[in-house]
Amino acid sequence: MENKEEQSEIHGRDLDEETLFIVSQTFKALGDPTRIRILNLLFDKELSVNGIAETLHLKQSTVSHQLRFLKNLRLVKYRRDGTTLYYSHDDEHVMHMLKQTIEHACHH
Amino acid sequence: MENKEEQSEIHGRDLDEETLFIVSQTFKALGDPTRIRILNLLFDKELSVNGIAETLHLKQSTVSHQLRFLKNLRLVKYRRDGTTLYYSHDDEHVMHMLKQTIEHACHH
DNA sequence: TGCATATATCAGTATATGCTCATATATTAA
DNA sequence: TTAATATATGAGCATATACTGATATATGCA
Numbered sequence: 001m002e003n004k005e006e007q008s009e010i011h012g013r014d015l016d017e018e019t020l021f022i023v024s025q026t027f028k029a030l031g032d033p034t035r036i037r038i039l040n041l042l043f044d045k046e047l048s049v050n051g052i053a054e055t056l057h058l059k060q061s062t063v064s065h066q067l068r069f070l071k072n073l074r075l076v077k078y079r080r081d082g083t084t085l086y087y088s089h090d091d092e093h094v095m096h097m098l099k100q101t102i103e104h105a106c107h108h
Numbered sequence: 109m110e111n112k113e114e115q116s117e118i119h120g121r122d123l124d125e126e127t128l129f130i131v132s133q134t135f136k137a138l139g140d141p142t143r144i145r146i147l148n149l150l151f152d153k154e155l156s157v158n159g160i161a162e163t164l165h166l167k168q169s170t171v172s173h174q175l176r177f178l179k180n181l182r183l184v185k186y187r188r189d190g191t192t193l194y195y196s197h198d199d200e201h202v203m204h205m206l207k208q209t210i211e212h213a214c215h216h
Numbered sequence: 217t218g219c220a221t222a223t224a225t226c227a228g229t230a231t232a233t234g235c236t237c238a239t240a241t242a243t244t245a246a
Numbered sequence: 247t248t249a250a251t252a253t254a255t256g257a258g259c260a261t262a263t264a265c266t267g268a269t270a271t272a273t274g275c276a
Contacts, residue, residue, distance in 0.1 A: 014164060015148055015210065020141045022213040023206075028139035032234080033132045040123055049253060056122060062235060064254055083243045083252045093212060097205050098131075102123065104201060105130040142264080157223060170265055172224055191222045191273045218276090225270070232263070240255070246248085 029073050030098060034058065035066050039089060039098055042076065046088035137181050138206060142166065143174050147197060147206055150184065154196035 015023075029035055037056050041047060047055070053063045067087055070076040077090040089095050123131075137143060145164050149155060155163070161171045175195055178184040185198040197203050 013149075014145060019210060019213045020144060023144055023209050024139055024141045026209055026213070027135050027144075028233095031132055031136035031139040033128045034234080036128060036131055036135075037122060041121075050251095059236065060253075061237080061255085065234080068254075080243090083250095085253065093208070097209070100201070101131050101134055101205070102127060105127045105134070136263095140264080158221095167266065168223075169225085169267080173264080176224080188273090191220095193223065220275085221273085223270100223272080226268085228266085230263100230265085233261080234259105235261100236257100236259085238256085240253100242251100242253080244249100244251085246250100 025073060026094065029070060029075055030094070030101075032066075034062065035070060036098070036102075038063065038066055038070070039075070039095065040102070042087060042089045043095065043099070046079070046086040048084045048086055050084075052087070133181060134202065137178060137183055138202070138209075140174075142170065143178060144206070144210075146171065146174055146178070147183070147203065148210070150195060150197045151203065151207070154187070154194040156192045156194055158192075160195070 030039075034056075038052055041052060041055060049063050049067065050060060052058070052067075053060045056063075067076060067078075071078070073091075075089065075091045075094055076087050078085045078087045080086075138147075142164075146160055149160060149163060157171050157175065158168060160166070160175075161168045164171075175184060175186075179186070181199075183197065183199045183202055184195050186193045186195045188194075
């Protein structure tokens with residue numbers, strides 16, 4: 001119960017392992033320039049894998065790998081149209097953080 | 109000028125290299141469990157290097173290295189009292205993001 | 217000055233990450 | 247079924263990252 005109290009306090013002492021993992025993974029997703037560029041593209045539109053690759057001058061496999069990473073964290077989703085997959089963002093909270101931080105950084 | 113217009117659009121196309129670097133570095137700082145634990149400790153109090161190390165059961169050199177990382181990004185600051193350095197957070201925006209994300213993650 | 221304490225830094229190692237090429241899978245249309 | 251297109255996946259490589267032990271630096275005090 002002491003343990004329970006400590007865990008229910010969000011700050012104060014230490015975080016439990018699962019929370020720590022989720023939080024670090026989330027920020028890690030935003031900690032790579034390529035993934036930031038991809039998410040930035042998806043702010044207001046959906047795009048195919050090749051569409052992203054061509055716009056950002058990246059290899060198809062690079063984009064696909066990074067999209068899988070983002071998909072595993074449920075930061076993006078896709079819809080299929082024929083053989084084409086259209087990706088879009090799927091986490092408002094994360095996109096909001098990204099937007100805020102980009103705007104914050106632009107002032108430098 | 110076309111280039112200028114594209115850069116001034118925050119979304120839409122691509123981000124300039126400097127913005128990309130700042131944003132990715134910021135999130136990278138939050139993308140490591142050890143640094144998250146350290147910042148979480150500093151939410152509402154200042155702590156010495158050894159204080160952090162003992163609380164989190166980390167080596168002194170580990171904590172010192174991570175604090176240097178965070179200090180370079182101006183996410184923490186310190187004040188000296190004798191031979192002891194008391195560290196505290198120094199970026200409200202980042203701490204707010206961290207808090208939000210921790211609370212968000214706790215619901216899982 | 218000399219010693220003790222607190223912190224910083226260096227160098228080595230292990231692991232993680234990201235990119236790329238080659239190839240596999242999946243869907244559509246002929 | 248076969249070909250064409252779009253995407254996913256696997257393996258290898260180079261680099262980045264994090265931790266650690268040993269050592270250096272800095273401050274305060276006797």
